[in-house]
Amino acid sequence: MGWHAAGRGEDPASVVRVAASLEMFVAFALIHDDIMDDSVSRRGRPAVHRALRARLGHSERAGRLGAGGALLVGNLALIWAQELLHTAELDAERHRAVHGLYDAMLEEVMYGQYLDVMGTGRSDDDVEAALEIIRYKTATATVERPLQLGAAVAGTDAATLDICTALGIPLGEAFQMRDDLLDVFGSTDGACAPGLGDLREGKRTVLLALGLQAADAGQRQRLRHLVGRADLDEDGAAEVRTILASTGARARTEDMIASRYGQVLRVLKSAGFPRPASNALHRLAVTATRYTS
Known part of the structure:
Protein backbone atom coordinates (compact mmCIF):
# COMPACT_ATOMS: atom_id res chain seq x y z
CA MET A 1 0.00 0.00 0.00
CA GLY A 2 2.85 2.38 0.74
CA TRP A 3 4.36 1.57 -2.66
CA HIS A 4 1.07 2.35 -4.40
CA ALA A 5 0.52 5.46 -2.27
CA ALA A 6 3.92 6.82 -3.32
CA GLY A 7 3.08 6.44 -6.98
CA ARG A 8 4.65 2.98 -7.40
CA GLY A 9 8.01 2.17 -8.90
CA GLU A 10 8.87 0.77 -12.28
CA ASP A 11 8.98 -2.89 -11.22
CA PRO A 12 6.96 -4.54 -8.41
CA ALA A 13 9.56 -7.29 -7.89
CA SER A 14 11.53 -5.24 -5.36
CA VAL A 15 8.56 -4.31 -3.21
CA VAL A 16 7.32 -7.92 -3.22
CA ARG A 17 10.67 -9.06 -1.85
CA VAL A 18 10.63 -6.39 0.85
CA ALA A 19 7.05 -7.42 1.73
CA ALA A 20 8.13 -11.08 1.90
CA SER A 21 10.93 -10.02 4.23
CA LEU A 22 8.35 -8.35 6.47
CA GLU A 23 6.33 -11.58 6.60
CA MET A 24 9.39 -13.43 7.91
CA PHE A 25 10.06 -10.59 10.36
CA VAL A 26 6.50 -10.89 11.69
CA ALA A 27 6.96 -14.66 12.06
CA PHE A 28 10.09 -14.02 14.13
CA ALA A 29 8.33 -11.44 16.31
CA LEU A 30 5.30 -13.66 16.96
CA ILE A 31 7.36 -16.75 17.78
CA HIS A 32 9.39 -14.81 20.33
CA ASP A 33 6.32 -13.02 21.68
CA ASP A 34 4.62 -16.37 22.27
CA ILE A 35 7.69 -17.63 24.17
CA MET A 36 7.67 -14.56 26.43
CA ASP A 37 3.91 -14.84 27.07
CA ASP A 38 3.96 -18.68 27.15
CA SER A 39 1.02 -18.53 24.74
CA VAL A 40 -0.79 -21.81 24.10
CA SER A 41 -1.69 -21.20 20.47
CA ARG A 42 -1.11 -18.98 17.47
CA ARG A 43 -3.53 -18.75 14.56
CA GLY A 44 -5.45 -21.80 15.65
CA ARG A 45 -2.42 -24.07 16.06
CA PRO A 46 -0.02 -24.74 18.95
CA ALA A 47 2.54 -21.99 19.44
CA VAL A 48 6.00 -23.07 18.25
CA HIS A 49 7.47 -23.49 21.75
CA ARG A 50 4.43 -25.54 22.79
CA ALA A 51 4.71 -27.76 19.72
CA LEU A 52 8.40 -28.37 20.38
CA ARG A 53 7.71 -29.01 24.06
CA ALA A 54 5.15 -31.67 23.10
CA ARG A 55 7.76 -33.47 21.00
CA LEU A 56 9.93 -33.87 24.09
CA GLY A 57 7.30 -35.76 26.07
CA HIS A 58 7.10 -35.40 29.82
CA SER A 59 10.73 -34.63 30.51
CA GLU A 60 11.36 -32.09 33.26
CA ARG A 61 13.45 -30.17 30.75
CA ALA A 62 10.77 -30.18 28.04
CA GLY A 63 9.54 -26.67 28.75
CA ARG A 64 12.98 -25.10 28.81
CA LEU A 65 14.20 -26.99 25.75
CA GLY A 66 11.00 -26.27 23.82
CA ALA A 67 11.40 -22.55 24.52
CA GLY A 68 15.06 -22.74 23.51
CA GLY A 69 14.19 -24.48 20.26
CA ALA A 70 11.51 -21.90 19.48
CA LEU A 71 13.98 -19.11 20.22
CA LEU A 72 16.27 -20.54 17.54
CA VAL A 73 13.39 -20.97 15.09
CA GLY A 74 12.49 -17.32 15.63
CA ASN A 75 16.11 -16.29 15.11
CA LEU A 76 16.18 -18.25 11.86
CA ALA A 77 13.06 -16.41 10.68
CA LEU A 78 14.80 -13.10 11.41
CA ILE A 79 17.90 -14.23 9.48
CA TRP A 80 15.72 -15.19 6.52
CA ALA A 81 13.97 -11.83 6.76
CA GLN A 82 17.34 -10.10 6.42
CA GLU A 83 18.38 -12.35 3.54
CA LEU A 84 15.15 -11.61 1.67
CA LEU A 85 15.61 -7.88 2.20
CA HIS A 86 19.04 -8.06 0.58
CA THR A 87 17.58 -9.70 -2.53
CA ALA A 88 15.50 -6.61 -3.36
CA GLU A 89 17.34 -4.99 -6.25
CA LEU A 90 17.46 -1.33 -5.26
CA ASP A 91 19.68 1.51 -6.36
CA ALA A 92 22.05 2.98 -3.77
CA GLU A 93 19.72 5.75 -2.61
CA ARG A 94 16.66 3.52 -2.17
CA HIS A 95 18.83 0.81 -0.57
CA ARG A 96 19.97 3.26 2.12
CA ALA A 97 16.43 4.47 2.75
CA VAL A 98 14.89 0.99 2.95
CA HIS A 99 17.59 -0.49 5.17
CA GLY A 100 17.57 2.54 7.46
CA LEU A 101 13.80 2.21 7.99
CA TYR A 102 14.09 -1.54 8.50
CA ASP A 103 16.85 -1.14 11.10
CA ALA A 104 14.76 1.46 12.94
CA MET A 105 11.80 -0.94 12.96
CA LEU A 106 13.93 -3.72 14.47
CA GLU A 107 15.18 -1.42 17.24
CA GLU A 108 11.67 -0.13 18.00
CA VAL A 109 10.16 -3.61 18.28
CA MET A 110 12.94 -4.82 20.58
CA ARG A 122 2.72 -3.74 37.18
CA SER A 123 -0.89 -2.70 37.65
CA ASP A 124 -0.83 1.08 37.49
CA ASP A 125 -3.01 3.77 35.95
CA ASP A 126 -0.40 5.32 33.65
CA VAL A 127 -2.19 5.42 30.28
CA GLU A 128 0.74 7.09 28.53
CA ALA A 129 3.10 4.30 29.63
CA ALA A 130 0.67 1.74 28.19
CA LEU A 131 0.47 3.72 24.95
CA GLU A 132 4.27 3.86 24.74
CA ILE A 133 4.40 0.06 24.77
CA ILE A 134 1.82 -0.04 21.98
CA ALA A 154 9.08 3.49 -4.80
CA GLY A 155 11.62 6.26 -4.19
CA THR A 156 9.42 8.60 -2.18
CA ASP A 157 10.18 11.89 -0.45
CA ALA A 158 10.27 12.81 3.25
CA ALA A 159 6.78 14.34 3.13
CA THR A 160 5.21 11.02 2.11
CA LEU A 161 7.12 9.20 4.85
CA ASP A 162 5.71 11.72 7.35
CA ILE A 163 2.19 11.01 6.11
CA CYS A 164 2.83 7.29 6.63
CA THR A 165 3.72 8.10 10.24
CA ALA A 166 0.62 10.26 10.68
CA LEU A 167 -1.45 7.31 9.43
CA GLY A 168 0.49 4.46 10.94
CA ILE A 169 0.86 5.44 14.58
CA PRO A 170 -2.82 6.13 15.37
CA LEU A 171 -3.97 3.17 13.29
CA GLY A 172 -1.47 0.84 14.98
CA GLU A 173 -2.53 2.10 18.40
CA ALA A 174 -6.19 1.55 17.58
CA PHE A 175 -5.43 -1.94 16.27
CA GLN A 176 -3.72 -2.96 19.53
CA MET A 177 -6.41 -1.42 21.73
CA ARG A 178 -9.01 -3.39 19.79
CA ASP A 179 -6.94 -6.53 20.36
CA ASP A 180 -6.79 -5.78 24.09
CA LEU A 181 -10.55 -5.34 24.26
CA LEU A 182 -11.14 -8.59 22.40
CA ASP A 183 -8.79 -10.51 24.68
CA VAL A 184 -10.75 -9.43 27.77
CA PHE A 185 -14.33 -9.07 26.53
CA GLY A 186 -14.47 -11.05 23.30
CA SER A 187 -16.58 -9.75 20.42
CA THR A 188 -20.28 -8.99 20.36
CA ASP A 189 -20.78 -11.20 17.30
CA GLY A 190 -19.34 -14.22 19.09
CA ALA A 191 -16.43 -14.61 16.65
CA CYS A 192 -13.97 -14.10 19.52
CA ALA A 193 -14.64 -15.46 23.00
CA PRO A 194 -13.50 -13.60 26.14
CA GLY A 195 -10.08 -14.79 27.24
CA LEU A 196 -7.91 -14.99 30.31
CA GLY A 197 -4.49 -14.46 28.72
CA ASP A 198 -3.89 -10.74 29.26
CA LEU A 199 -5.59 -10.77 32.67
CA ARG A 200 -3.52 -13.69 33.96
CA GLU A 201 -0.33 -12.15 32.57
CA GLY A 202 -1.16 -8.75 34.03
CA LYS A 203 -0.51 -7.04 30.72
CA ARG A 204 -0.02 -3.30 30.97
CA THR A 205 -2.85 -2.20 28.68
CA VAL A 206 -4.67 1.07 28.12
CA LEU A 207 -7.89 -0.68 29.13
CA LEU A 208 -6.53 -1.67 32.54
CA ALA A 209 -4.89 1.72 33.13
CA LEU A 210 -8.18 3.48 32.42
CA GLY A 211 -9.98 1.09 34.75
CA LEU A 212 -7.55 1.79 37.58
CA GLN A 213 -7.84 5.53 37.01
CA ALA A 214 -11.63 5.52 37.26
CA ALA A 215 -12.04 2.84 39.94
CA ASP A 216 -12.93 3.60 43.55
CA ALA A 217 -10.69 2.30 46.32
CA GLY A 218 -12.49 -1.03 46.61
CA HIS A 225 -5.69 -8.52 43.57
CA LEU A 226 -7.09 -10.35 40.54
CA VAL A 227 -5.15 -9.11 37.51
CA GLY A 228 -1.79 -10.83 37.10
CA ARG A 229 -2.77 -14.02 38.95
CA ALA A 230 -1.74 -17.15 37.08
CA ASP A 231 -4.64 -19.00 38.73
CA SER A 246 -18.78 -0.13 35.16
CA THR A 247 -15.90 2.32 35.55
CA GLY A 248 -16.26 3.30 31.90
CA ALA A 249 -12.84 1.93 30.95
CA ARG A 250 -14.29 -0.24 28.21
CA ALA A 251 -16.27 2.65 26.72
CA ARG A 252 -13.32 5.04 26.98
CA THR A 253 -11.09 2.57 25.17
CA GLU A 254 -13.70 2.36 22.42
CA ASP A 255 -13.71 6.16 22.26
CA MET A 256 -9.92 6.21 21.89
CA ILE A 257 -10.14 3.73 19.03
CA ALA A 258 -12.84 5.79 17.32
CA SER A 259 -10.82 8.98 17.79
CA ARG A 260 -7.78 7.43 16.12
CA TYR A 261 -9.90 6.08 13.29
CA GLY A 262 -11.21 9.59 12.68
CA GLN A 263 -7.65 10.94 12.78
CA VAL A 264 -6.60 8.44 10.10
CA LEU A 265 -9.51 9.45 7.87
CA ARG A 266 -8.56 13.13 8.14
CA VAL A 267 -4.96 12.37 7.20
CA LEU A 268 -6.08 10.26 4.25
CA LYS A 269 -8.40 12.99 3.03
CA SER A 270 -5.55 15.50 2.77
CA ALA A 271 -2.78 13.09 1.74
CA GLY A 272 -3.33 13.35 -2.01
CA PHE A 273 -2.62 9.65 -2.58
CA PRO A 274 -3.86 7.97 -5.77
CA ARG A 275 -7.50 6.99 -5.31
CA PRO A 276 -6.95 3.20 -5.35
CA ALA A 277 -4.29 3.50 -2.64
CA SER A 278 -6.45 5.84 -0.57
CA ASN A 279 -9.41 3.47 -0.85
CA ALA A 280 -7.26 0.49 0.16
CA LEU A 281 -5.89 2.35 3.17
CA HIS A 282 -9.41 3.31 4.19
CA ARG A 283 -10.44 -0.36 4.07
CA LEU A 284 -7.37 -1.21 6.15
CA ALA A 285 -8.39 1.40 8.73
CA VAL A 286 -11.85 -0.15 9.00
CA THR A 287 -10.43 -3.65 9.36
CA ALA A 288 -7.78 -2.68 11.91
CA THR A 289 -10.22 -0.85 14.18
CA ARG A 290 -13.33 -3.05 13.88
CA TYR A 291 -12.11 -6.63 13.45
CA THR A 292 -13.72 -9.23 15.68
CA SER A 293 -11.41 -12.26 15.46
Missing part, protein backbone atom coordinates in the same frame (compact mmCIF):
# COMPACT_ATOMS: atom_id res chain seq x y z
CA TYR A 111 12.45 -1.77 22.81
CA GLY A 112 8.67 -2.23 22.78
CA GLN A 113 9.00 -5.89 23.72
CA TYR A 114 11.36 -4.91 26.54
CA LEU A 115 8.85 -2.37 27.87
CA ASP A 116 6.09 -4.98 27.62
CA VAL A 117 8.08 -7.64 29.48
CA MET A 118 9.24 -5.28 32.23
CA GLY A 119 5.78 -3.72 32.57
CA THR A 120 3.87 -7.00 32.86
CA GLY A 121 2.40 -7.44 36.32
CA ARG A 135 3.67 2.50 19.85
CA TYR A 136 7.00 0.72 19.98
CA LYS A 137 5.86 -2.90 20.09
CA THR A 138 2.94 -2.75 17.67
CA ALA A 139 2.17 0.51 15.89
CA THR A 140 5.55 1.05 14.25
CA ALA A 141 6.11 -2.48 12.93
CA THR A 142 2.48 -3.26 12.11
CA VAL A 143 1.54 -0.16 10.14
CA GLU A 144 3.95 2.78 10.13
CA ARG A 145 7.23 1.17 9.04
CA PRO A 146 5.69 -1.23 6.49
CA LEU A 147 3.95 1.72 4.80
CA GLN A 148 7.20 3.69 4.83
CA LEU A 149 9.17 0.74 3.49
CA GLY A 150 6.83 0.34 0.53
CA ALA A 151 6.97 4.06 -0.16
CA ALA A 152 10.78 4.04 0.11
CA VAL A 153 11.02 1.22 -2.44
CA GLN A 219 -12.54 -1.65 42.86
CA ARG A 220 -8.87 -0.71 42.56
CA GLN A 221 -8.01 -3.17 45.31
CA ARG A 222 -9.93 -5.95 43.53
CA LEU A 223 -8.29 -5.22 40.18
CA ARG A 224 -4.83 -5.33 41.71
CA LEU A 232 -7.29 -16.45 37.74
CA ASP A 233 -10.50 -18.33 36.96
CA GLU A 234 -13.61 -17.37 35.01
CA ASP A 235 -15.37 -16.01 38.09
CA GLY A 236 -12.45 -13.71 38.84
CA ALA A 237 -12.23 -12.66 35.19
CA ALA A 238 -15.95 -11.89 35.17
CA GLU A 239 -15.46 -9.62 38.18
CA VAL A 240 -12.61 -7.81 36.41
CA ARG A 241 -14.76 -7.36 33.30
CA THR A 242 -17.60 -5.96 35.39
CA ILE A 243 -15.29 -3.39 36.98
CA LEU A 244 -13.73 -2.39 33.64
CA ALA A 245 -17.21 -1.91 32.18
Whole structure:
Protein backbone atom coordinates (compact mmCIF):
# COMPACT_ATOMS: atom_id res chain seq x y z
CA MET A 1 0.00 0.00 0.00
CA GLY A 2 2.85 2.38 0.74
CA TRP A 3 4.36 1.57 -2.66
CA HIS A 4 1.07 2.35 -4.40
CA ALA A 5 0.52 5.46 -2.27
CA ALA A 6 3.92 6.82 -3.32
CA GLY A 7 3.08 6.44 -6.98
CA ARG A 8 4.65 2.98 -7.40
CA GLY A 9 8.01 2.17 -8.90
CA GLU A 10 8.87 0.77 -12.28
CA ASP A 11 8.98 -2.89 -11.22
CA PRO A 12 6.96 -4.54 -8.41
CA ALA A 13 9.56 -7.29 -7.89
CA SER A 14 11.53 -5.24 -5.36
CA VAL A 15 8.56 -4.31 -3.21
CA VAL A 16 7.32 -7.92 -3.22
CA ARG A 17 10.67 -9.06 -1.85
CA VAL A 18 10.63 -6.39 0.85
CA ALA A 19 7.05 -7.42 1.73
CA ALA A 20 8.13 -11.08 1.90
CA SER A 21 10.93 -10.02 4.23
CA LEU A 22 8.35 -8.35 6.47
CA GLU A 23 6.33 -11.58 6.60
CA MET A 24 9.39 -13.43 7.91
CA PHE A 25 10.06 -10.59 10.36
CA VAL A 26 6.50 -10.89 11.69
CA ALA A 27 6.96 -14.66 12.06
CA PHE A 28 10.09 -14.02 14.13
CA ALA A 29 8.33 -11.44 16.31
CA LEU A 30 5.30 -13.66 16.96
CA ILE A 31 7.36 -16.75 17.78
CA HIS A 32 9.39 -14.81 20.33
CA ASP A 33 6.32 -13.02 21.68
CA ASP A 34 4.62 -16.37 22.27
CA ILE A 35 7.69 -17.63 24.17
CA MET A 36 7.67 -14.56 26.43
CA ASP A 37 3.91 -14.84 27.07
CA ASP A 38 3.96 -18.68 27.15
CA SER A 39 1.02 -18.53 24.74
CA VAL A 40 -0.79 -21.81 24.10
CA SER A 41 -1.69 -21.20 20.47
CA ARG A 42 -1.11 -18.98 17.47
CA ARG A 43 -3.53 -18.75 14.56
CA GLY A 44 -5.45 -21.80 15.65
CA ARG A 45 -2.42 -24.07 16.06
CA PRO A 46 -0.02 -24.74 18.95
CA ALA A 47 2.54 -21.99 19.44
CA VAL A 48 6.00 -23.07 18.25
CA HIS A 49 7.47 -23.49 21.75
CA ARG A 50 4.43 -25.54 22.79
CA ALA A 51 4.71 -27.76 19.72
CA LEU A 52 8.40 -28.37 20.38
CA ARG A 53 7.71 -29.01 24.06
CA ALA A 54 5.15 -31.67 23.10
CA ARG A 55 7.76 -33.47 21.00
CA LEU A 56 9.93 -33.87 24.09
CA GLY A 57 7.30 -35.76 26.07
CA HIS A 58 7.10 -35.40 29.82
CA SER A 59 10.73 -34.63 30.51
CA GLU A 60 11.36 -32.09 33.26
CA ARG A 61 13.45 -30.17 30.75
CA ALA A 62 10.77 -30.18 28.04
CA GLY A 63 9.54 -26.67 28.75
CA ARG A 64 12.98 -25.10 28.81
CA LEU A 65 14.20 -26.99 25.75
CA GLY A 66 11.00 -26.27 23.82
CA ALA A 67 11.40 -22.55 24.52
CA GLY A 68 15.06 -22.74 23.51
CA GLY A 69 14.19 -24.48 20.26
CA ALA A 70 11.51 -21.90 19.48
CA LEU A 71 13.98 -19.11 20.22
CA LEU A 72 16.27 -20.54 17.54
CA VAL A 73 13.39 -20.97 15.09
CA GLY A 74 12.49 -17.32 15.63
CA ASN A 75 16.11 -16.29 15.11
CA LEU A 76 16.18 -18.25 11.86
CA ALA A 77 13.06 -16.41 10.68
CA LEU A 78 14.80 -13.10 11.41
CA ILE A 79 17.90 -14.23 9.48
CA TRP A 80 15.72 -15.19 6.52
CA ALA A 81 13.97 -11.83 6.76
CA GLN A 82 17.34 -10.10 6.42
CA GLU A 83 18.38 -12.35 3.54
CA LEU A 84 15.15 -11.61 1.67
CA LEU A 85 15.61 -7.88 2.20
CA HIS A 86 19.04 -8.06 0.58
CA THR A 87 17.58 -9.70 -2.53
CA ALA A 88 15.50 -6.61 -3.36
CA GLU A 89 17.34 -4.99 -6.25
CA LEU A 90 17.46 -1.33 -5.26
CA ASP A 91 19.68 1.51 -6.36
CA ALA A 92 22.05 2.98 -3.77
CA GLU A 93 19.72 5.75 -2.61
CA ARG A 94 16.66 3.52 -2.17
CA HIS A 95 18.83 0.81 -0.57
CA ARG A 96 19.97 3.26 2.12
CA ALA A 97 16.43 4.47 2.75
CA VAL A 98 14.89 0.99 2.95
CA HIS A 99 17.59 -0.49 5.17
CA GLY A 100 17.57 2.54 7.46
CA LEU A 101 13.80 2.21 7.99
CA TYR A 102 14.09 -1.54 8.50
CA ASP A 103 16.85 -1.14 11.10
CA ALA A 104 14.76 1.46 12.94
CA MET A 105 11.80 -0.94 12.96
CA LEU A 106 13.93 -3.72 14.47
CA GLU A 107 15.18 -1.42 17.24
CA GLU A 108 11.67 -0.13 18.00
CA VAL A 109 10.16 -3.61 18.28
CA MET A 110 12.94 -4.82 20.58
CA TYR A 111 12.45 -1.77 22.81
CA GLY A 112 8.67 -2.23 22.78
CA GLN A 113 9.00 -5.89 23.72
CA TYR A 114 11.36 -4.91 26.54
CA LEU A 115 8.85 -2.37 27.87
CA ASP A 116 6.09 -4.98 27.62
CA VAL A 117 8.08 -7.64 29.48
CA MET A 118 9.24 -5.28 32.23
CA GLY A 119 5.78 -3.72 32.57
CA THR A 120 3.87 -7.00 32.86
CA GLY A 121 2.40 -7.44 36.32
CA ARG A 122 2.72 -3.74 37.18
CA SER A 123 -0.89 -2.70 37.65
CA ASP A 124 -0.83 1.08 37.49
CA ASP A 125 -3.01 3.77 35.95
CA ASP A 126 -0.40 5.32 33.65
CA VAL A 127 -2.19 5.42 30.28
CA GLU A 128 0.74 7.09 28.53
CA ALA A 129 3.10 4.30 29.63
CA ALA A 130 0.67 1.74 28.19
CA LEU A 131 0.47 3.72 24.95
CA GLU A 132 4.27 3.86 24.74
CA ILE A 133 4.40 0.06 24.77
CA ILE A 134 1.82 -0.04 21.98
CA ARG A 135 3.67 2.50 19.85
CA TYR A 136 7.00 0.72 19.98
CA LYS A 137 5.86 -2.90 20.09
CA THR A 138 2.94 -2.75 17.67
CA ALA A 139 2.17 0.51 15.89
CA THR A 140 5.55 1.05 14.25
CA ALA A 141 6.11 -2.48 12.93
CA THR A 142 2.48 -3.26 12.11
CA VAL A 143 1.54 -0.16 10.14
CA GLU A 144 3.95 2.78 10.13
CA ARG A 145 7.23 1.17 9.04
CA PRO A 146 5.69 -1.23 6.49
CA LEU A 147 3.95 1.72 4.80
CA GLN A 148 7.20 3.69 4.83
CA LEU A 149 9.17 0.74 3.49
CA GLY A 150 6.83 0.34 0.53
CA ALA A 151 6.97 4.06 -0.16
CA ALA A 152 10.78 4.04 0.11
CA VAL A 153 11.02 1.22 -2.44
CA ALA A 154 9.08 3.49 -4.80
CA GLY A 155 11.62 6.26 -4.19
CA THR A 156 9.42 8.60 -2.18
CA ASP A 157 10.18 11.89 -0.45
CA ALA A 158 10.27 12.81 3.25
CA ALA A 159 6.78 14.34 3.13
CA THR A 160 5.21 11.02 2.11
CA LEU A 161 7.12 9.20 4.85
CA ASP A 162 5.71 11.72 7.35
CA ILE A 163 2.19 11.01 6.11
CA CYS A 164 2.83 7.29 6.63
CA THR A 165 3.72 8.10 10.24
CA ALA A 166 0.62 10.26 10.68
CA LEU A 167 -1.45 7.31 9.43
CA GLY A 168 0.49 4.46 10.94
CA ILE A 169 0.86 5.44 14.58
CA PRO A 170 -2.82 6.13 15.37
CA LEU A 171 -3.97 3.17 13.29
CA GLY A 172 -1.47 0.84 14.98
CA GLU A 173 -2.53 2.10 18.40
CA ALA A 174 -6.19 1.55 17.58
CA PHE A 175 -5.43 -1.94 16.27
CA GLN A 176 -3.72 -2.96 19.53
CA MET A 177 -6.41 -1.42 21.73
CA ARG A 178 -9.01 -3.39 19.79
CA ASP A 179 -6.94 -6.53 20.36
CA ASP A 180 -6.79 -5.78 24.09
CA LEU A 181 -10.55 -5.34 24.26
CA LEU A 182 -11.14 -8.59 22.40
CA ASP A 183 -8.79 -10.51 24.68
CA VAL A 184 -10.75 -9.43 27.77
CA PHE A 185 -14.33 -9.07 26.53
CA GLY A 186 -14.47 -11.05 23.30
CA SER A 187 -16.58 -9.75 20.42
CA THR A 188 -20.28 -8.99 20.36
CA ASP A 189 -20.78 -11.20 17.30
CA GLY A 190 -19.34 -14.22 19.09
CA ALA A 191 -16.43 -14.61 16.65
CA CYS A 192 -13.97 -14.10 19.52
CA ALA A 193 -14.64 -15.46 23.00
CA PRO A 194 -13.50 -13.60 26.14
CA GLY A 195 -10.08 -14.79 27.24
CA LEU A 196 -7.91 -14.99 30.31
CA GLY A 197 -4.49 -14.46 28.72
CA ASP A 198 -3.89 -10.74 29.26
CA LEU A 199 -5.59 -10.77 32.67
CA ARG A 200 -3.52 -13.69 33.96
CA GLU A 201 -0.33 -12.15 32.57
CA GLY A 202 -1.16 -8.75 34.03
CA LYS A 203 -0.51 -7.04 30.72
CA ARG A 204 -0.02 -3.30 30.97
CA THR A 205 -2.85 -2.20 28.68
CA VAL A 206 -4.67 1.07 28.12
CA LEU A 207 -7.89 -0.68 29.13
CA LEU A 208 -6.53 -1.67 32.54
CA ALA A 209 -4.89 1.72 33.13
CA LEU A 210 -8.18 3.48 32.42
CA GLY A 211 -9.98 1.09 34.75
CA LEU A 212 -7.55 1.79 37.58
CA GLN A 213 -7.84 5.53 37.01
CA ALA A 214 -11.63 5.52 37.26
CA ALA A 215 -12.04 2.84 39.94
CA ASP A 216 -12.93 3.60 43.55
CA ALA A 217 -10.69 2.30 46.32
CA GLY A 218 -12.49 -1.03 46.61
CA GLN A 219 -12.54 -1.65 42.86
CA ARG A 220 -8.87 -0.71 42.56
CA GLN A 221 -8.01 -3.17 45.31
CA ARG A 222 -9.93 -5.95 43.53
CA LEU A 223 -8.29 -5.22 40.18
CA ARG A 224 -4.83 -5.33 41.71
CA HIS A 225 -5.69 -8.52 43.57
CA LEU A 226 -7.09 -10.35 40.54
CA VAL A 227 -5.15 -9.11 37.51
CA GLY A 228 -1.79 -10.83 37.10
CA ARG A 229 -2.77 -14.02 38.95
CA ALA A 230 -1.74 -17.15 37.08
CA ASP A 231 -4.64 -19.00 38.73
CA LEU A 232 -7.29 -16.45 37.74
CA ASP A 233 -10.50 -18.33 36.96
CA GLU A 234 -13.61 -17.37 35.01
CA ASP A 235 -15.37 -16.01 38.09
CA GLY A 236 -12.45 -13.71 38.84
CA ALA A 237 -12.23 -12.66 35.19
CA ALA A 238 -15.95 -11.89 35.17
CA GLU A 239 -15.46 -9.62 38.18
CA VAL A 240 -12.61 -7.81 36.41
CA ARG A 241 -14.76 -7.36 33.30
CA THR A 242 -17.60 -5.96 35.39
CA ILE A 243 -15.29 -3.39 36.98
CA LEU A 244 -13.73 -2.39 33.64
CA ALA A 245 -17.21 -1.91 32.18
CA SER A 246 -18.78 -0.13 35.16
CA THR A 247 -15.90 2.32 35.55
CA GLY A 248 -16.26 3.30 31.90
CA ALA A 249 -12.84 1.93 30.95
CA ARG A 250 -14.29 -0.24 28.21
CA ALA A 251 -16.27 2.65 26.72
CA ARG A 252 -13.32 5.04 26.98
CA THR A 253 -11.09 2.57 25.17
CA GLU A 254 -13.70 2.36 22.42
CA ASP A 255 -13.71 6.16 22.26
CA MET A 256 -9.92 6.21 21.89
CA ILE A 257 -10.14 3.73 19.03
CA ALA A 258 -12.84 5.79 17.32
CA SER A 259 -10.82 8.98 17.79
CA ARG A 260 -7.78 7.43 16.12
CA TYR A 261 -9.90 6.08 13.29
CA GLY A 262 -11.21 9.59 12.68
CA GLN A 263 -7.65 10.94 12.78
CA VAL A 264 -6.60 8.44 10.10
CA LEU A 265 -9.51 9.45 7.87
CA ARG A 266 -8.56 13.13 8.14
CA VAL A 267 -4.96 12.37 7.20
CA LEU A 268 -6.08 10.26 4.25
CA LYS A 269 -8.40 12.99 3.03
CA SER A 270 -5.55 15.50 2.77
CA ALA A 271 -2.78 13.09 1.74
CA GLY A 272 -3.33 13.35 -2.01
CA PHE A 273 -2.62 9.65 -2.58
CA PRO A 274 -3.86 7.97 -5.77
CA ARG A 275 -7.50 6.99 -5.31
CA PRO A 276 -6.95 3.20 -5.35
CA ALA A 277 -4.29 3.50 -2.64
CA SER A 278 -6.45 5.84 -0.57
CA ASN A 279 -9.41 3.47 -0.85
CA ALA A 280 -7.26 0.49 0.16
CA LEU A 281 -5.89 2.35 3.17
CA HIS A 282 -9.41 3.31 4.19
CA ARG A 283 -10.44 -0.36 4.07
CA LEU A 284 -7.37 -1.21 6.15
CA ALA A 285 -8.39 1.40 8.73
CA VAL A 286 -11.85 -0.15 9.00
CA THR A 287 -10.43 -3.65 9.36
CA ALA A 288 -7.78 -2.68 11.91
CA THR A 289 -10.22 -0.85 14.18
CA ARG A 290 -13.33 -3.05 13.88
CA TYR A 291 -12.11 -6.63 13.45
CA THR A 292 -13.72 -9.23 15.68
CA SER A 293 -11.41 -12.26 15.46
